[in-house]
Every structure is written in C-alpha cells, then in structure tokens.
Amino acid sequence: MLRVYKSISHDIYKAHNLIEYLVNEVWCKADKKQCKDKLNDELKALYEDQPWFQEQIIAIYKVCKSLTIQGKEDFKTAFAHNNRIEELCDGTITPIALNTLNKDLVKVVKPFFKELYTKFLGWKAIRETYGEKKTYYDELNLKNGFIDCPCCGYGDLKTIYSKGRSAFDHYLPQKHYPFSSTNFNNLVPICTTCNSDEKGEVDILKEGKPVYYPFAKTHPNIEVTVDVKSKALKKLIEPTNDLKSRITKSEIIVDFSVNDDKTESWDKIFDIKSRYFGKIANNRVGWFKSVDQQYKKYKGRINNYSVEDAFDDVIEDDSNEQLGFLKAPYLKSLKLNTHLVKAIGEVSGSSVIKD
Numbered sequence: 075m076l077r078v079y080k081s082i083s084h085d086i087y088k089a090h091n092l093i094e095y096l097v098n099e100v101w102c103k104a105d106k107k108q109c110k111d112k113l114n115d116e117l118k119a120l121y122e123d124q125p126w127f128q129e130q131i132i133a134i135y136k137v138c139k140s141l142t143i144q145g146k147e148d149f150k151t152a153f154a155h156n157n158r159i160e161e162l163c164d165g166t167i168t169p170i171a172l173n174t175l176n177k178d179l180v181k182v183v184k185p186f187f188k189e190l191y192t193k194f195l196g197w198k199a200i201r202e203t204y205g206e207k208k209t210y211y212d213e214l215n216l217k218n219g220f221i222d223c224p225c226c227g228y229g230d231l232k233t234i235y236s237k238g239r240s241a242f243d244h245y246l247p248q249k250h251y252p253f254s255s256t257n258f259n260n261l262v263p264i265c266t267t268c269n270s271d272e273k274g275e276v277d278i279l280k281e282g283k284p285v286y287y288p289f290a291k292t293h294p295n296i297e298v299t300v301d302v303k304s305k306a307l308k309k310l311i312e313p314t315n316d317l318k319s320r321i322t323k324s325e326i327i328v329d330f331s332v333n334d335d336k337t338e339s340w341d342k343i344f345d346i347k348s349r350y351f352g353k354i355a356n357n358r359v360g361w362f363k364s365v366d367q368q369y370k371k372y373k374g375r376i377n378n379y380s381v382e383d384a385f386d387d388v389i390e391d392d393s394n395e396q397l398g399f400l401k402a403p404y405l406k407s408l409k410l411n412t413h414l415v416k417a418i419g420e421v422s423g424s425s426v427i428k429d
C-alpha cells in the first residue's frame with residue numbers, strides 16, 4: 075500500500091459481532107437443544123425474517139452437533155484467529171488453515187460465509203442498525219481525503235460524487251479466509267485494477283511474509299525512485315513507433331525508498347513496479363515535452379532561466395497531479411542527464427538528441 079486508511083469509528087464494524095455470537099454461542103455450543111433457543115434477540119429476528127439465513131443456521135448447527143468437543147473448539151479458535159487481521163498481516167501470528175478443520179464443517183461454512191457478505195449487510199434490519207456500506211465507504215474516504223486508490227496511488231476510486239462506490243476488497247480473500255468476510259478490518263476500498271485484475275483470490279499470506287495492514291496506525295512514507303538509462307535516452311523522449319523499439323524495464327528502473335518485506339509483498343501482490351513502469355513509459359514523451367515547452371516559454375522572459383529550472387518548475391507544479399508521484403522521480407532522473415540538459419539548452423526544439 076502506498077498509503078493506508080485511518081480507520082473511522084462506525085457502527086458497521088459491530089455487525090460482525092453478531093456473526094461472532096452465532097459461531098461462539100450457537101454453533102460451537104450445539105447440543106440436543108434447538109438452535110433457535112440459543113440465538114440472541116437480534117439473530118432470532120433475522121432467523122425469522124430471512125429464510126436463507128434460517129436454513130443455513132440449522133444446517134451448520136446440525137453439522138456442529140456431530141462434532142467432538144475438540145472439533146467445536148477448533149472451529150471457535152480458527153474463527154477468532156483468522157479474524158485477527160492486523161496480526162495476520164504483520165506476521166506476528168499465522169493463519170489457521172481451513173483443511174485442519176472437520177471436512178463436513180468446512181463444506182457448509184465456506185459457502186455460507188461467502189454468501190453472507192453479499193446478503194447480510196444488505197438486509198434492512200442490519201442496514202438500519204449498523205449503517206449502509208456506501209455511507210461508511212464515503213465517510214472513510216472523505217475522512218482520509220482519498221479520491222485515488224491508496225494501494226497503487228493512482229487508480230480511480232468512486233467518491234461521493236459518483237454513482238455507487240468502488241468495491242470493498244476482501245484483503246484476506248474470502249476463498250481462503252471465509253471467516254472474515256464481514257469483518258470491516260478486512261474490507262478495504264481499492265481500485266478495480268488492484269482488487270480484481272492484480273490481487274484477485276490470491277492468498278496474500280501464503281509466502282509467509284508480512285504484508286501491509288490497510289488500517290495500520292503507522293505506515294512508512296514510500297517514495298518512488300526512477301533510474302533512467304542514458305543509453306536509451308533518444309528512445310525515451312520520442313514516441314514508440316513499433317513493438318521492437320518499445321521501452322524495457324531495464325531502461326526505466328522503478329524502485330522504492332523503502333525496501334522491506336511488506337513493501338516487497340505489496341509489489342508482488344499488486345504488481346506495482348511493473349504498473350508504475352507502464353505508466354511512466356506511456357506518459358514519458360508528454361512529460362518530457364512539458365519541460366521542453368516550459369523552457370522555451372520562460373528562457374526569453376526570465377534572466378538566466380536554465381533547463382534545470384524548467385525541470386524543477388514542472389516537477390513542482392505538477393506534484394499534485396494524479397501521476398505526479400511518478401512524474402517527479404522520472405523527470406528528476408532525466409534532469410541528471412547532462413547530455414540531455416545541454417541538448418535542450420542548445421536546440422530547444424523537437425529533436426534534441428542527435429544520433
């Protein structure tokens with residue numbers, strides 16, 4: 075994550091407590107009594123109101139009844155453990171694999187929790203008590219001041235002015251971590267590319283390395299660094315005309331100011347360096363031209379206005395653009411090339427680098 079969310083206080087976080095109650099006080103205490111008698115008033119109302127919920131509660135209760143005391147204890151422990159999202163991300167605890175639980179139990183709980191996310195939070199009683207997902211989404215992004223994806227730093231996020239909202243990513247994917255499907259510590263708004271195209275259902279903890287927790291209280295300031303290879307200079311400042319002459323990752327090298335396990339995981343899961351490289355490669359000619367134009371515009375108006383000044387002004391002026399965090403290090407790296415700077419100064423025209 076380039077940035078993380080500051081969590082906000084919202085009742086929607088408490089909706090998950092109901093499910094916790096269902097697991098701990100109903101299913102894990104399954105006995106000869108009817109499951110309905112174990113439900114609290116809130117769950118009982120939903121049980122009466124939602125046929126799907128009732129059916130599922132009964133079916134899972136039935137399986138739980140057949141479990142040993144240990145089997146129930148394992149279920150309870152796994153549920154609690156796999157909901158400790160921050161510690162799982164930090165790597166201070168490791169997740170409990172579903173295949174260590176009773177097979178019949180897994181067969182019924184996995185689909186239940188998956189459907190629960192889409193169904194449960196949309197029910198009127200839940201929305202009235204705990205709030206709407208969209209309201210929480212808007213409040214979270216407003217308080218954080220995010221209009222771009224905090225994960226990649228540039229992907230579009232829907233805002234209060236959009237129709238609907240961007241999807242909540244199940245940071246620990248439901249496929250591997252169904253127990254946290256309604257836990258808002260695990261639900262994070264990020265862009266579609268990060269969520270669906272890059273991460274998908276990959277188990278982000280499978281490498282055993284720590285990953286960024288999206289609601290962490292502290293987060294390092296990650297600067298993107300770019301190293302442009304001088305040899306490719308002509309290619310870099312002119313549009314690519316054919317596939318063969320396209321820019322390669324060894325010509326624009328993207329890196330980060332922070333190099334630790336979490337940053338490495340972030341890059342691996344979301345393919346960040348490659349995507350940043352692509353953005354730079356696509357925009358490089360326009361970015362270069364803006365410096366060239368800046369220089370041409372001001373060299374006659376400001377005494378001793380240098381090519382370096384033009385670079386600095388463009389970098390400063392555009393730092394708040396959506397891709398400013400990539401444009402700045404790219405132009406800084408170009409600026410270091412004395413050959414290029416000299417050529418712009420001499421020609422200040424379109425073809426600044428001679429073969």
Ligand SMILES: [Zn+2]
Pocket residue numbers: 223224225226227228229264265266267268269
């Ligand atoms: Zn993104």
